[in-house]
Amino acid sequence: MRRQVIEKLEILADAAKYDASCASSGGKRENTPTGIGNSTGAGICHSYTEDGRCVSLLKVLFSNVCIYDCAYCVSRRSNDEVTRVAFTVDEVVELTMGFYKRNYIEGLFLSSGIFKDADTTTEKLVAVARKLREDHGFNGYIHLKVIPGASPELLTEAGRLADRLSVNVEIPSEAGLKEVAPEKDYNQVFGPMGHVRDGIAEAKEERRKNRRAPRFAAGGQSTQLVIGATPETDRQILELSDGLYSEQKLRRVYYSGFVPLGGDDRVPDPETYRAPLHREHRLYQADWLLRKYGFALDEVAPPGSGNLDSEVDPKTSYALRFPYLFPVDVNAAPLEWLQRVPGLGIRSAKRIVAARRRGVVRWEDLRAMGVVLKRAQFFLTTPDHRPQLLDRSPDAVRQRIVGGKGDGAPQLSLFAPAPVRLATPASGTAPAPPIARAA
Amino acid sequence: MTTSPTTPPRPAGPPALPVDPHLAVETDGTLAGLLCAYAETYKRSALPASVGLIGEPASGALFGDVLRVETEAAIAGRVERGLERLVPGLVGRIHRAVLGERPGIEVAALRLADAVRAEGAAAADDWTFEPAREVAQWSGRVGREAHRMEAFVRFERYVADDAETWVATARPEYHVLPILHGHFSTRYPTLAWRIVDARRGLALVHTPAPERAEGEPATRIVPAVTLGLGDEAPDEAAYQRMWRAYFQAVTIPERRNLALHLRHVPKRYWPYLTEKQPPGGVRLDAGVG
Ligand code: SF4
8 A cells, every 4th residue: 555655645745846845834823732733933944855844744746637638737638658547535544644743744734636627627636635633633734726616615614724725827917828828818717816805804803802703724825936937927926916915915825836748849948948947036025125125116116117137136126227216324223124134134134223223333343143244245334334335336346246155146035035034044053243343 | 263252243233241251151052041041141240152962062261250051941931922022023033043063153143142132133134144144044054955855755555554654854954853843844734744854863753643642742753763654655666767757857958957967966965865866776775764
């Protein structure tokens, strides 16, 4: 029996791997004394794939049998190259429990090909979640991918059992979607998405009145956009994301660089296509600025701007477009402004504010606070550091940044940024050398 | 190095208590011991230049005075409450920092505690004040190592006389066992599990509630050699194989990126990661103890 399961596991994990989301954060499920598991933390990456992505959840398809024919998907009906298999509900449940107890995973991310219709498929996913919660007292993380077109009743049940729900938009424009996924349209996607959004809002409201009211997808809702299969620009993509955050109240939008599989001429061909690794990475950085740094869409990607600057990170790009807003005085600027300085993160900005309550912050202090001076040096002042270059020539600043190694590549996984607690990699074994303070 | 405890802090002026370069204290090495050391030195109006373990004389320096601090829970509790009132979370930060086992960190912790007492909460987050920065940085390093242990320890199922035990082995860089119990106790409250620190020869052992005597804590830290081990459970190898198969299957080969991979999973963790073992292989010192 095991042999069979291991083969299914290989096939159904392989088919699910292109889904970028692997977050296990945002859950609020506490364990019970007799249960197993919790998902109250900031999310844990239990391992990393050899391509550097976080492995947090057992991420598999229930089945890779699919009646749809989406060109970008390995499980599409017309692909004769794959072996079609399906788990049973018990198999997924046992795998999840066995992996969870060994501390391999934070929980389960279950999705599926549409083997019959949206509801029959969603029912299976819900059955797995129900069995885990009710028969095994499982309080770990469950993320269910809702099948476009699923009925409201099933969504309600799914939301009661899962920590997070997602409906993948996949293609960043409806026209693009119709091109590559003839059976899908935005209605099928946004219908369930809206239902989940309202379910989350209602449950929150109920819990305000009554602490014991049931939770509904407490980890929120997310979606994924496939980048590069269709011709949308970064500006168009970010415009969509911005709307998804503000209107659909999504917790996260994931960007998944298209990996061409060949055999379908509706999408780019593996022979000629270069994976947009860098592009995906810049999109994550821009998305981060929208969500965490209070940037407006037009500041990050001006209307009609096409793709993001590939040479420098979006924050540097912004600073170079608005040089007259800089440099910023480290000892006077409000926190929100410090955070807008390239090379300064939320944490280092807070450290500056904390330190200057007690005295003057000098140039050498900044390094110890985790400021990336290579980039930041052009955009901020201290009593002992007064940069001029930006005033004279923003282009020269760009040259210096691009030429040096300060291109702003964050120390994060390129695909699914790691949960915040791991965002700054441990400096390994050696302590950072102490910085001599100017007396 | 500017870690010399006599460096005058800038810019808020020296903390009320000076460091006496000839004063050394000895404690039992616990957090409570360190908190008591603060109470004791405060009474003497001077901070020590070194904090050592009772019975292990401080090396190198010649100290005129060695003060042996007895740990008293009541005193430690008082100091803890006082500090927490000023800066919530500070005692946890200090605890993590000293678990980094870095020489001199206890002195930094005492200076920080005293600065907070003398000058208020702002001192704790001022990274231009060296003790504050050192404690925060070490707390961060130890916290990250603990977080990695929460992520990377792998339990294996053993059975003896019908009872199962879940055993994990690791070699943490820092002494993180004392801060791992909370996470794993809430995660696996009904399982008998243990985490062995092979570097230090210690094990964090969890006993599920029904098997505990009244008043016995859920976890203890004991020498690893005192623990017996049953037989590997019959399904253990199959789960390990499935996990390795899964790990292989989720990699996108077109995007293999070893540098990035190593940054996330440094080589030193590999000997204890199930997914890094050869097919069918058994971990080198799995279940040591
Ligand atoms: S419906 Fe889903 S599984 Fe089926 S072909 Fe489209 S993307 Fe793939």
